[in-house]
Amino acid sequence: MPKETASKIDTQAADWAARIDRAPLTETEQAVLDAWLAEDMRHLGAFGRARAIALHSERAAALAPGYRAPEKAPARRHILMGGAGMAASLAVATIGGLAYATRGEAYATHIGELKVVPLSDGSVVSLNTQSRIRVHYSHDLREIHLEDGEALFDVARDARPFVVRAGETRVLADATAFTVRHLDSQPVQVTVKRGAVSLQAGNSTPVRLTTNMRAVETAPERIAVAAITPAEIDRGLAWREQRLAFEGETLADAAGEFRRYSDTRIVIDDPMIAREQITGLFQANDPVGFSQAVAASFGLRAEVGDGEVVLHR
Structure with a gap:
């Protein structure tokens, strides 16, 4: 029997992933999928990639209402190279x-x-x-x-x-x-x-x-x-795109979240500043950019030091 091409395997994997997203598999369908996965280790790898891509497609659709996911799984080189659109989203995430x-x-x-x-x-x-x-x-x-x-x-x-x-x-x-x-x-x-x-x-x-x-x-x-x-669930999952979404959180809480993503600390010594509320979507790995945006919005100063950025009046 001729060896399956990578393109054919990717297409089959994408079809299975799409079928699972539409509705739970029947017992018969699950048995067929299990048999297909057991046939070749490449099937398992392609299916895992297709399922992962489907997750990030959902996120892209939530962030951009006009987004349409491709009907077939992208070529593996697009994922590894971090091409445009969904493939870039996957590469980042x-x-x-x-x-x-x-x-x-x-x-x-x-x-x-x-x-x-x-x-x-x-x-x-x-x-x-x-x-x-x-x-x-x-x-x-x-x-x-x-x-x-x-x-x-x-x-x-x-x-x-x-x-x-x-x-x-x-x-x-x-x-x-x-x-x-x-x-x-x-x-x-x-x-x-x-x-x-x-x-x-x-x-x-x-x-x-x-x-x-x-x-x-x-x-x-x-x-x-x-x-x-x-919408609250989408905000909570913004980290899949390396972003943090805030909707009325205090600056103190936001600073705590940024500490999980970067070695650069946001320091707020003034309790009144710490209680200010923030709303917006920010890059999780850019506490300096976040602090500068906050400073501009609240009339504060953001002083960048060694491993920290201090917010004060």
Whole structure:
């Protein structure tokens, strides 16, 4: 049998990714996909790339209403070279490259780094800056430990449960997309972009979250749940494009967010300045540019020093 070309494999992978995005696969379709993935390691790699591209296509569409995703997966060289449009978006958002997860593997990002990790079942994990996960796949369970940071999980349908653990919090999902935020000294936060998950904090009663819902662990084994808008979810996922979106946050909170993406600190000694609220979309790795924009808006001064920028009157 003639060997399949890379172009043909990419096209088939894109077709499967598009089919999954339209609706959950039937048991028959899932069996066909599983068989196709098992035929050739190149199938798995192409499918992982197609799923990752689909995630960033959604983000591009949200940022630019006139955007239309290509019908077929772009050639691999476009992804690696960081061409225009969607391919450029992917190249920016996958700094550190695509890493293919296997059983028991750990993946991490450094400060300012983002990474996309396609999993063996077709699921995709997008890691935000300073994040660390450990993947444990077995015959009867798909489990990921989010040891630190923030991640977006786009889960493929599979007979095995998909579980994300963050500290004492446990999220059970299937064929859905959701984020988990697990930062030091901050409560665990779970946001559902699509589908539904079951959330349990410690030994508390599980809580069901559906599309456009967010839950925050307010205390040990206590969870607060709220409905949010799609726009709020898009703002929360702006980090996939290396951006930070603020909508009424204080300058102190904004400065804290920028510290996760850059070694340059934003210093605000005046409590009145720290309480000022900010709205806008900013480059996550440019705290100096952010500080200068803030200074111009609030009539402040931004003094750039060694490893820091000080905002004052």
